Amino acid sequence: MAKIAFGTSREAAHPECIKALVVEFICTFLFVFAGVGSAMAAGKAGASPLVGLLFVGTTHAFAAAVMVAAGFNISGGHLNPAVTIGLAAGGHVTVVRTLLYWIDQCLASAAACLLLKYVTGGMETPIHSLGKGVDPVQGLLMEVILTFSLLFTVYTTIVDPKKGPLQGQGILLTGLVVGANIFAGGLFSAASMNPARSFGPALVSGNWTDHWIYWFGPLIGGALAGLICENFFIVRSHVPLPRDDQEALLSN
Template sequence: MCIFGNMARNSLSARFEQSVTLDALRSYIAEFLSTFFYVFAVLGSMMSSRKLMPDAASDPSSLVVVAVANAFALASAVFIAANISGGHVNPAVTFGMAVGGHISVPTALFYWISQLLASVIACLVLRVTIVEQHVPTYTIAEEMTGFGASILEGVLTFGLVYTIYAAGDPRRGPLGAMGPLAIGFIAGANVLATGPFSGGSMNPACAFASSVIAGSFKNQAVYWVGPLMGAAVAGLLYDNVVFPTQSVDPVRGVSEGVGV
């Protein structure tokens, strides 16, 4: 038992050391900057639509504005960080990658810190500079329950993370800038589909930061439980069922699909 305990501690120590290297620090900075730009653009677009359209809540064009901003901002944020941190820009994406074994748990925790801090600062900048408006928070429609909204957010995040896996898979061939564009498109489409019902967050950091600035955490669990579960299922399904990882046969020296 002592031997296994020492091995576990050594493994954890090694993973933590890998999470505090200079390259890892660059990844955290990249996640911070990308998440800041994304949250600033998305919540800023909500505030802009309220400024231009006093009855933005019932004006369909305001939904289009937010969806387009979401698509453009996410595609750009992913593109600028993809080669450094992977361009997660979302705690749910990071969680899905950690569950799938693509990043270590200590690294995922540092990603979360960077993403949450960037989101809060982005919301704070909006609150301080645009004094006439409050930073909008994500809310669920009156006709929906918290459970239903959580399922909805989980399905949205499943689609987003599944697209991220597909767009970043080198086995599909080089996608270049098309990968981030595909990710942005699915995010924008999700907002168009569910914006009036749950807000189409798909991003716990975005929902959390706006709630911190507003001082209200009502239904906050909806924007964590659903997206985290959806992201985990998407990653596991893609890696293990739909497009399983290739393994090398040590005898024949050829690649074989796992589970195929």
């Protein structure tokens, strides 16, 4: 079974951690700027729901793949609290680093949405919301499943040391599953899969309708995928992150 690595509060002052936080902020900012910007552009153009869905889903797929690749060797390119908790559940990220990343990702999302509102002349940043006829429980379940799909892809194509012919393709495949999930769930639950991506628009617009769904759903789905993949599907030869605080600091 994977062991949770708690880390230490001193991890926040470690140069490697600071560098990772800076890069994670930049990559998350650019991802949200492109993603929310595409939704705003679709609205401004008066696109039909289907055309808007295709436009937004494709933009998120491209932006996710590129920004994960950009940050991968420094911060891991998480862009998403659900990805971070999924990796923490498998012992790949300390609990301390997880909390720091969550704060970092949410601040980056808020900054991107504030800037978008300014550069678009005051346009509202569209929030994630449930589709017509979808109740909160249905929306929550949809977000759990979609985020599980995302983290399952991350684990099996990037984290798994025995990727075989998938070697080097995991980042692109992760972007593709983001787009596919938006196509599948966008008109029902909005297919957030990312609490930070939902947080920025809600904060800037001041509209928190059903916002809890976009935290609980992705975090549950991400954590479940991490636990299941790490403990049942992946066979490792290396030692996971240590649980001891001192050792965790040294390993980072």
